[in-house]
Amino acid sequence: xxxxxxxxxxQIGQMLARHFHARGDAVTVxxxxxxxxxxxxxxxxxxxxxxxVEELATSDVVINLAGRSVNCRYTPANxxxxxxxxxxxxxxxxxxIAGLSNPxxxxxxxxxxxxxxxxxxxxMDEGTGELGGGEPSAPDAxxxxxxxxxxxEDAFFATATPGTRKVAMRSAITFSPDHGGTFEVLLNLVxxxxxxxxxxxxxxxxxxxxxxxxxxxxxxxxxxxxxxxVNVASPNPLPNRxxxxxxxxxxxxxxxxxxxxxxIEAGSLLMRTESELVLxxxxxxxxxxxxxxxxxxxxxxxxxxxxxxxxWKGVRS
Numbered sequence: 001x002x003x004x005x006x007x008x009x010x011q012i013g014q015m016l017a018r019h020f021h022a023r024g025d026a027v028t029v030x031x032x033x034x035x036x037x038x039x040x041x042x043x044x045x046x047x048x049x050x051x052x053v054e055e056l057a058t059s060d061v062v063i064n065l066a067g068r069s070v071n072c073r074y075t076p077a078n079x080x081x082x083x084x085x086x087x088x089x090x091x092x093x094x095x096x097i098a099g100l101s102n103p104x105x106x107x108x109x110x111x112x113x114x115x116x117x118x119x120x121x122x123x124m125d126e127g128t129g130e131l132g133g134g135e136p137s138a139p140d141a142x143x144x145x146x147x148x149x150x151x152x153e154d155a156f157f158a159t160a161t162p163g164t165r166k167v168a169m170r171s172a173i174t175f176s177p178d179h180g181g182t183f184e185v186l187l188n189l190v191x192x193x194x195x196x197x198x199x200x201x202x203x204x205x206x207x208x209x210x211x212x213x214x215x216x217x218x219x220x221x222x223x224x225x226x227x228x229x230v231n232v233a234s235p236n237p238l239p240n241r242x243x244x245x246x247x248x249x250x251x252x253x254x255x256x257x258x259x260x261x262x263x264i265e266a267g268s269l270l271m272r273t274e275s276e277l278v279l280x281x282x283x284x285x286x287x288x289x290x291x292x293x294x295x296x297x298x299x300x301x302x303x304x305x306x307x308x309x310x311x312w313k314g315v316r317s
Contacts, residue, residue: 001221004059004104006030006044006052006089007066011181012110012174012213016063019214028055030066046092056093057100061221063108064093067152071273074141086152094159103163106221109156111168113206113233113284114276115149118142120202123237125287126170126229141276153229165227167220172233172284175304176210177312187312189256190247196256199264201241203281206233209298209307216286219294231286235299240278243301250305 003020005013008029017039020027027039030052034043044052056062067086072078090109097103116124117132124130132138132146153168175183189195208216216232238246248256259267261279268275286294298304 001061002026002028002059004028004030004055004062006062006064006093008063009033009035009041010065010069011176011178012171013065015174015176015178015210015214016065016217019217028059030055046089049096053096056096056104057102059104061106061108062093062097062104063110063217064090065110066090067110070145071277073269073272074144074274079144083148083151086148087155090152090155091158094155094161097161097164098159100163103161105163106165106167107161108167108169108217108220109152111153111156111170111229112145112149113170113172113231113282114145114280115153115170116282116284117146118281119204119283120281123283123285124231125285126231127287129231129284139276141274142280145276165224167226168229169217169220169232170229170284171213172206172208172231172237172282174208174210174213175308177308177315178210183308184312186244186247187251187309190244190251190253193253193255194257194259195244195248195251195253196258197241197244198259199240199261199279201239201244201258203240203279204237204283205240205243205301206237206282206284207243207301207304208232208234209296209304212296212298215297216289216294219289219292223292226288226292230288231284232289233284233286234301234304235285235290235296236301237283237285238301246302246305249302250309 003025009031017027021039029041030044034041066089068081117130173182220226264275
C-alpha cells in the first residue's frame with residue numbers, strides 16, 4: 001500500500017509513518033522543511049503544482065495532518081497561521097484530488113475533539129454530540145479553536161470526490177512515550193511533584209493510547225463502509241483529578257501539588273501556550289468505532305498510563 005502524509009513531520013505524523021514503514025508500506029511525507037527520515041520525505045508547496053501532485057495521484061491513502069501547531073499563544077498572527085494552514089491546504093488537496101482520473105481511494109483528514117462544546121454533563125458522540133461555538137461563558141480562545149475545527153471540516157467535505165472516500169478524524173489527545181509529546185510534558189510535572197489536580201479538576205480529559213490510535217487508523221483504512229466524521233478517542237474519558245491521580249500512581253509519585261485556574265492561566269502565559277488545552281472539558285466518546293466492533297486494547301486510563309510510563313522508562317534506561 002502507498003501512503004501519503006502531508007504535514008507528517010510532527011509527533012502524530014512520525015508515529016504513523018513509523019507504523020506503516022515497519023509494516024512494509026511505501027510511505028511518503030510531504031513537508032515544507034524536508035528532513036532525513038527512514039521513509040521518503042518530499043518538499044511541497046500548495047501554491048504550485050510540483051512533484052507532490054504526481055505523488056498524490058499514485059497513492060492509495062492520503063492522511064492529511066498539515067497545520068500549524070496550536071501549542072502557542074493565540075496572537076492575531078498565530079491565529080491567522082493556525083487557520084489558514086489548515087483550511088487552505090485542505091481546499092488545495094480537494095481541488096487536486098477532484099481533478100485526478102485515478103485518485104486515492106481514501107482520504108483521512110485530521111480534525112479535533114475540541115469541536116464539541118465544553119461538556120461536564122454528558123458524553124459527546126458523533127450522532128448526539130453538540131458542537132461548540134458561541135457559548136456565552138466560553139472564552140474567546142475556545143471559540144476560536146471551535147471555529148477552526150468547524151471550518152476545517154466544512155472545507156474538507158465541501159468538494160465532492162466520488163472516487164475518494166473521506167473520513168474526518170476528530171481525535172482526542174494521543175499519548176505516546178515519544179520525546180516532546182504531551183505525555184512527556186505531563187510526566188515531567190508528575191516527576192517534579194507538580195502533577196496534582198489542574199483547575200477545578202472536574203473537567204473531562206479525552207485521550208487515546210498510541211497503540212489504539214494506530215489500530216483505529218488501520219480500521220478506518222480497512223472498513224470501506226466508514227465515511228464522514230469519526231471520534232478517535234478512548235471510550236472512557238475521565239475528570240482531570242482522576243486522570244492526574246492515575247498518572248501519579250503509575251509513576252509512583254507520593255503527591256502532586258494542585259494548580260488552580262489562575263496558576264494555569266499564568267503558567268500558560270509564561271509557556272507561550274493557551275490554558276484551553278487543560279481547562280476545557282472534552283468528554284468525547286467513539287460511538288461509531290464501538291458500534292462497528294472496534295475493540296480498544298487500552299480502554300482504561302489507569303492501564304494505559306502504566307504501559308506508557310513503562311515504555312518511557314524502557315527507552316531511556
